[in-house]
Amino acid sequence: MYHLTLKSLYSFLIILFMSLSVESRHTNNWAVLVDTSRFWFNYRHVSNVLSIYRSVKRLGIPDSQIILMIADDMACNPRNPRPATVFNNANQNINVYGDDVEVDYRGYEVTVENFVRLLTGRLPAGTPRSKQLLTDEGSNILFYLTGHGGDGFLKFQDSEEVTSQELADAVEQMWQKRRYNEIFFIIDTCQASSMFDKFYSPNILAVASSLIGEDSLSHHVDPAIGVYIIDRYTYYALAFLEKVRPNSTRSMATFLAVCPKRVCLSTVGVRKDLFGRNTTDVPITDFFGAVRQVDLSPTHPLIEFDDSKIILTEEEQTFHQSYAYLPQFPQEIWS
Numbered sequence: 014m015y016h017l018t019l020k021s022l023y024s025f026l027i028i029l030f031m032s033l034s035v036e037s038r039h040t041n042n043w044a045v046l047v048d049t050s051r052f053w054f055n056y057r058h059v060s061n062v063l064s065i066y067r068s069v070k071r072l073g074i075p076d077s078q079i080i081l082m083i084a085d086d087m088a089c090n091p092r093n094p095r096p097a098t099v100f101n102n103a104n105q106n107i108n109v110y111g112d113d114v115e116v117d118y119r120g121y122e123v124t125v126e127n128f129v130r131l132l133t134g135r136l137p138a139g140t141p142r143s144k145q146l147l148t149d150e151g152s153n154i155l156f157y158l159t160g161h162g163g164d165g166f167l168k169f170q171d172s173e174e175v176t177s178q179e180l181a182d183a184v185e186q187m188w189q190k191r192r193y194n195e196i197f198f199i200i201d202t203c204q205a206s207s208m209f210d211k212f213y214s215p216n217i218l219a220v221a222s223s224l225i226g227e228d229s230l231s232h233h234v235d236p237a238i239g240v241y242i243i244d245r246y247t248y249y250a251l252a253f254l255e256k257v258r259p260n261s262t263r264s265m266a267t268f269l270a271v272c273p274k275r276v277c278l279s280t281v282g283v284r285k286d287l288f289g290r291n292t293t294d295v296p297i298t299d300f301f302g303a304v305r306q307v308d309l310s311p312t313h314p315l316i317e318f319d320d321s322k323i324i325l326t327e328e329e330q331t332f333h334q335s336y337a338y339l340p341q342f343p344q345e346i347w348s
């Protein structure tokens with residue numbers, strides 16, 4: 014009798030252990046979104062980072078758990094013909110600047126030192142809560158970095174750079190200080206995969222817009238603005254994320270497949286060896302969502318995403334489709 018109980022206890026423990034190794038154990042979600050470049054002709058980098066900001070916020074990560082670093086202010090740039098807006102698309106369907114963007118580090122605050130201090134938690138005493146990454150061992154963190162980079166570095170504001178080794182060491186400090194459970198690292202820059210090559214800490218899944226030796230390319234110019242307004246990788250990532258709802262059961266593997274080479278023109282790089290789980294079993298909402306539900310203010314009207322006025326090249330036409338904003342709060346309450 015005793016023997017039998019022990020045996021069933023064993024199998025119970027084994028089953029429990031197996032299920033634990035598949036399920037995520039995170040208890041909260043954070044996002045660190047960084048645009049490292051300045052100047053008007055880099056409009057697209059602001060639009061890139063705000064596209065991801067829009068998506069994680071829509072999917073449920075509250076502003077208090079998003080660190081947004083933007084080196085230059087395109088919305089209020091005197092050269093912006095449409096003040097207080099940033100569009101990801103020449104057709105102006107999605108104003109990614111929105112009504113409620115909370116920038117945590119702006120202008121000259123976007124430095125390598127502040128970035129590394131933010132990650133490692135070595136901030137000066139008295140740093141406001143909004144400028145701190147208050148994660149713990151239960152946090153899943155989404156990193157998104159964009160700007161100008163090269164083999165092994167990412168430039169910050171044309172004046173300094175963070176190397177892939179410095180980044181990897183900062184992440185290792187985070188691991189040793191129990192500041193994360195899992196990290197999903199996205200980078201959209203030239204030779205982007207060089208920035209995740211040096212990672213050596215556990216539980217990191219990384220994706221990059223291009224491989225070493227490749228440039229990451231911009232998507233299209235808005236003639237009114239006169240510059241490229243979004244990069245290809247992020248454009249297709251946003252197109253994918255706009256169709257994801259907070260109750261989505263899609264897997265991270267589907268996100269890793271966005272922007273195949275025929276539309277990206279660069280090869281998207283993926284690094285999975287440090288990540289403990291099979292990406293086909295990991296719901297996308299483990300990183301692009303929140304464990305807790307949040308209510309957002311009903312500031313975004315429902316808009317049909319109409320791409321029909323954009324002139325697309327032949328290869329882009331495979332992505333020619335419309336999609337819509339989600340209602341962020343039951344609209345009937347307000348009418």
Ligand SMILES: *[C@@H]1O[C@H](CO)[C@@H](O)[C@H](O)[C@H]1NC(C)=O
Nearest residue numbers: 257258259260261262263339
């Ligand atoms: C998610 O919720 C929407 C309504 O809010 C519903 O139409 C859809 O079927 C749900 N999807 C899943 C996968 O449960």
Ligand SMILES: *[C@@H]1O[C@H](CO)[C@@H](O)[C@H](O)[C@H]1NC(C)=O
Nearest residue numbers: 266285290291292293294295
């Ligand atoms: C991940 O899971 C899928 C489907 O369950 C399976 O086909 C694939 O081989 C797995 N990959 C690894 C690396 O285990």
